[in-house]
Amino acid sequence: MTVTNAPLSSVPGAGPAQDPPGPLMRPAGRAREVAGTTLWILALCLLGFAVWVVVFSRLYYDRAQADSYANFRTTLEQAVAPTGPTQPYNPALLLTPGTPVALLNIPEIGLNAVVFEGTSGQVLENGPGHFRDTPLPGQDGISVIYGRRVTYGGPFGGISKLRPGDTFTATTGQGVSHYKVVDMRQGGDPYSFISGQGYLTLVTADGPDLAPSGLLRVDAELTSKAYPAPAMVVTSADITPGEAPLGTDTPALVPLVLWGACLVLAASALSWFRQRWGRWQVWIVAVPVMGFLFLSVADQAALLLPNLM
Numbered sequence: 112m113t114v115t116n117a118p119l120s121s122v123p124g125a126g127p128a129q130d131p132p133g134p135l136m137r138p139a140g141r142a143r144e145v146a147g148t149t150l151w152i153l154a155l156c157l158l159g160f161a162v163w164v165v166v167f168s169r170l171y172y173d174r175a176q177a178d179s180y181a182n183f184r185t186t187l188e189q190a191v192a193p194t195g196p197t198q199p200y201n202p203a204l205l206l207t208p209g210t211p212v213a214l215l216n217i218p219e220i221g222l223n224a225v226v227f228e229g230t231s232g233q234v235l236e237n238g239p240g241h242f243r244d245t246p247l248p249g250q251d252g253i254s255v256i257y258g259r260r261v262t263y264g265g266p267f268g269g270i271s272k273l274r275p276g277d278t279f280t281a282t283t284g285q286g287v288s289h290y291k292v293v294d295m296r297q298g299g300d301p302y303s304f305i306s307g308q309g310y311l312t313l314v315t316a317d318g319p320d321l322a323p324s325g326l327l328r329v330d331a332e333l334t335s336k337a338y339p340a341p342a343m344v345v346t347s348a349d350i351t352p353g354e355a356p357l358g359t360d361t362p363a364l365v366p367l368v369l370w371g372a373c374l375v376l377a378a379s380a381l382s383w384f385r386q387r388w389g390r391w392q393v394w395i396v397a398v399p400v401m402g403f404l405f406l407s408v409a410d411q412a413a414l415l416l417p418n419l420m
Contacts, residue, residue, distance in 0.1 A: 172264030192284030220269035248281035249288030309333030
């Protein structure tokens with residue numbers, strides 16, 4: 112009897128012929144694909160950080176200002192707003208950095224912003240900040256307020272447009288104070304302050320928008336009555352490097368490294384799972400995970416930028 116080697120498809124009851132499986136991807140090729148996908152994800156995160164700082168940080172600023180304005184308005188109505196460097200209910204404790212202390216209104220540049228205690232990068236993400244070793248606005252002496260020029264709403268981006276004679280107000284727990292612009296300074300240009308009068312100096316970055324190289328100061332003279340200033344218990348020795356002009360919050364470097372490592376590991380893991388789960392299944396998991404890690408990294412990285420940028 113002759114046996115014929117017929118194809119499987121010609122055998123009754125058999126399914127259609129199938130091609131033999133192709134060779135599996137070699138480990139070296141798989142590693143290259145994982146590395147390439149990881150770098151692609153990290154490049155998108157880097158681009159996203161730039162967009163966040165320049166564009167979407169404004170949303171963070173607007174939300175912080177809206178919440179803080181409502182809270183500060185309540186403290187003004189209840190007459191419990193801070194009037195000095197210590198807490199109203201406990202003069203033995205300094206104000207917590209980020210506490211609302213004033214409301215700054217400059218019609219000439221369309222600015223109406225809550226001012227917070229402290230000038231670290233983290234505080235200035237929420238809005239202008241009061242330099243802690245100076246009196247509050249409206250009091251005797253020279254009060255100093257810092258503000259960002261470009262990022263996080265750039266509240267002080269327009270102070271370069273102010274001219275001598277322009278007026279604005281600052282509201283604190285002691286009342287509304289009126290100021291008149293008298294000078295604008297760049298770098299270390301001096302200004303002759305008269306002893307016994309009240310002044311307010313607005314400070315922001317000078318130079319290219321994203322590469323500040325100096326300081327811009329706008330000096331204003333108090334034209335309304337000066338409120339008494341409590342004893343100054345904060346000295347220059349208490350000011351941290353991150354609160355100085357163009358300072359950075361270097362303690363943020365440690366959490367940045369940790370969150371960055373988590374981001375790299377997550378990107379690598381998602382690249383590896385993509386070869387086994389499929390593209391869409393991986394992205395369903397990737398979006399919330401990578402979004403959370405990206406925002407955590409961006410939050411810490413922003414603190415390493417100059418506080419007045």
